[in-house]
Amino acid sequence: MIYIHSNIRHLRHLKKLSQELLAEELGWTRSVIGSYEEGRSEPSVSRLIELSDYFKVPVDLLVRKDLSRSGATSFIEVGNKRVLFPITINESNEDLIEVVTAKASAGYLRGYEDPEYIEHLQKIKLPFLPTGTHRAFPIKGESMLPVKDGSYVVGKFVESLSDIKDGTTYVVLTKEDGLVYKRVYDLTEKEGCLLLVSDNKSYLPFKVPTNEVLELWAFSCCINTQEYHQEELKLSSIAQMLQDLRIELKSIDPKLVV
Secondary structure: OOOHHHHHHHHHHHOOOOHHHHHHHHOOOHHHHHHHHOOOOOOOHHHHHHHHHHHOOOHHHHHHOOHHHEOOOOOOEEOOOEEOOOOEEOOOOOEEEEEOOHHHHOOHHHHOOOHHHHHOOEEEOOOOOOOOOEEEEEOOOOOOOOOOOOOEEEEEEOOOHHHOOOOEEEEEEEOOOEEEEEEEEEEHHHHOEEEEEOOOOOOOOEEEEHHHEEEEEEEEEEEOOOOOOHHHHOHHHHHHHHHHOOOOOOOOOHHHOO
16 A cells, blocks of 8 residues: 555644645645645655655655554654664554564664565564664674573664763674674774673674664663573572673672671
8 A cells, every 4th residue: 555645644744834834845835735645646756755855754664654653753864874664553552663583683784774674574562661762683692691592682772872871782783793782882982983892701802893883772671582590590600600701799898797
């Protein structure tokens, strides 16, 4: 189904514009806007591009997706090139998040800015998440223990590298390494890069130039797909894990000892 007619009306309402004001913004006539919204005529390719540039919504979304079903009132622009999908909702008006499965993750570097790829990702409902655009990513390997191989990290989209909080964890999409989950330190001002550090010290830290960072998702929650074994939860096992990670534990203040 083609949604261009209803989408023009919906986006105009989001901007709180009358048909006259939108026509003035685009350099068109009010009657042209009215004919498009009422389905009496179809925008030409050149006018679709003008609408896309003005509303900052990809042409494919304007034509093929019912934007009124979005839970977001605006679209996130990354640089000057592309826009992430608005948050989708189900029939009960509940937010849904996309899940990049292990199988789909192989193509994420190629498809992350392809509306059709994103639209076909599986979706789940996590009502406890804060507001924002979220996506779930599969974790591979043991570089970020105790997050296990096969778990999923749900991240909130970060619009600017300047919003990075040093020492916290992020899912990072880079040109060379694809998707990685690491603890991030911002070295933009000094070295023009990010330092990515694994919690498992068997894995060496590495630097990524900021111009190679395509997406950044701040940790919101982790979904484990495997049960922890009893020995993994013992205090001795936890202490050993901390020792393996070379985390220095401060001595307990004697005044705090009962």
